[in-house]
Amino acid sequence: MSFENGLIDLRSDTVTHPTPAMRQAMATADVGDDVFNDDPTVHQLEALAAALTGHTAAMFVASGTMGNLIALLTHGARGQEVIVGSQSHIYLNEGGGMAALAGLQAYPLPNQPDGTLRLEDIEAAIRTEDVHHPRTRLVCLENTQNICGGVPLSVTYTRRVADLAHSRGLQVHLDGARLFNAAVAQGVSAADLAEPADTVMFCLSKGLSAPVGSLLCGSKDFIAEARRNRKLVGGGLRQAGVLAAAGLIALDSMIERLEDDHANARALAAGLRSVPGLALRTPNPATNMVYFDLTPPARLQSDQLVDHLRRRGIVLDGDGGSHFRLVTHYWVSAADIEKTVAAFRDVLGPA
Numbered sequence: 001m002s003f004e005n006g007l008i009d010l011r012s013d014t015v016t017h018p019t020p021a022m023r024q025a026m027a028t029a030d031v032g033d034d035v036f037n038d039d040p041t042v043h044q045l046e047a048l049a050a051a052l053t054g055h056t057a058a059m060f061v062a063s064g065t066m067g068n069l070i071a072l073l074t075h076g077a078r079g080q081e082v083i084v085g086s087q088s089h090i091y092l093n094e095g096g097g098m099a100a101l102a103g104l105q106a107y108p109l110p111n112q113p114d115g116t117l118r119l120e121d122i123e124a125a126i127r128t129e130d131v132h133h134p135r136t137r138l139v140c141l142e143n144t145q146n147i148c149g150g151v152p153l154s155v156t157y158t159r160r161v162a163d164l165a166h167s168r169g170l171q172v173h174l175d176g177a178r179l180f181n182a183a184v185a186q187g188v189s190a191a192d193l194a195e196p197a198d199t200v201m202f203c204l205s206k207g208l209s210a211p212v213g214s215l216l217c218g219s220k221d222f223i224a225e226a227r228r229n230r231k232l233v234g235g236g237l238r239q240a241g242v243l244a245a246a247g248l249i250a251l252d253s254m255i256e257r258l259e260d261d262h263a264n265a266r267a268l269a270a271g272l273r274s275v276p277g278l279a280l281r282t283p284n285p286a287t288n289m290v291y292f293d294l295t296p297p298a299r300l301q302s303d304q305l306v307d308h309l310r311r312r313g314i315v316l317d318g319d320g321g322s323h324f325r326l327v328t329h330y331w332v333s334a335a336d337i338e339k340t341v342a343a344f345r346d347v348l349g350p351a
């Protein structure tokens with residue numbers, strides 16, 4: 001599919017609009033007051049989310065950030081420590097909520113190029129019992145690991161981390177904002193990837209194209225406690241069934257097609273390989289993200305590149321420097337990828 005306005009928006013998979021089927025389902029959704037726990041469509045979505053991730057309960061939340069925050073609030077007590085990737089979203093891009101709102105302290109470990117945290121680094125970061133030390137409570141993983149290139153973590157690796165954490169009395173939270181991309185890319189189920197973790201958050205509003213919402217999944221007891229924390233942060237929604245209805249379509253019909261986005265990302269990377277002035281960080285993207293740097297002697301500065309492409313209907317986002325990320329999604333077709341590669345060649349190619 002392409003956007004009706006003709007724009008090829010590669011800034012993120014969060015720019016996806018709801019599909020026509022989602023809009024239809026939203027208009028006719030059965031609803032109730034979800035804070036009173038009586039919205040049937042939310043119940044249906046939560047049951048499906050729990051089943052798909054291999055957990056016993058799930059809770060609908062407004063965003064991925066809220067799902068991660070509620071997980072942190074529920075797992076940890078003030079002053080405890082959380083082992084995170086130094087390149088993780090929960091550490092870098094959630095407003096410091098872990099510290100500001102949950103009172104937890106981050107212990108960042110270097111993400112390896114494949115997105116993993118080294119087991120020996122995790123082992124070494126776990127605090128010993130000592131009045132001077134914070135108590136380590138949680139290990140957070142991210143799958144797919146966004147900044148490392150949208151790389152998927154394997155089932156085996158996730159199990160190893162969980163086994164280590166559990167053997168030391170820690171819990172594991174998985175930021176699975178793009179869990180289904182990770183599953184599809186590796187030909188495994190989302191449950192295979194999510195079961196080893198104690199809790200998992202995944203998003204409906206990224207590659208799955210729903211307009212709003214994420215799910216936090218875990219045990220029945222954990223989710224019961226998490227419901228209190230969702231209320232605490234103002235995340236109790238009323239007739240949320242209108243949103244959950246789109247989420248049900250997302251989970252029913254938008255998972256397998258993520259492979260199209262991955263194929264489009266591979267085609268985009270292949271096309272950009274021969275464009276002068278670009279160095280691909282992800283020459284063979286595993287999922288839907290293509291990262292590149294603008295390198296000298298590129299014909300254009302970063303802001304000029306953004307402007308020139310915008311004039312050709314292609315929207316991208318840089319970090320203000322020479323580092324760029326392009327994300328494929330439902331509203332970017334294979335033809336859009338060809339147009340994008342041609343436009344890059346046009347604006348950066350030899351004069």
Ligand SMILES: Cc1ncc(COP(=O)(O)O)c(C=O)c1O
Nearest residue numbers: 063064065066089142146175177
């Ligand atoms: C890896 C990861 N985790 C969490 C989030 C947060 O999701 P939201 O934007 O719904 O708060 C994002 C958002 O892009 C993300 O990329």
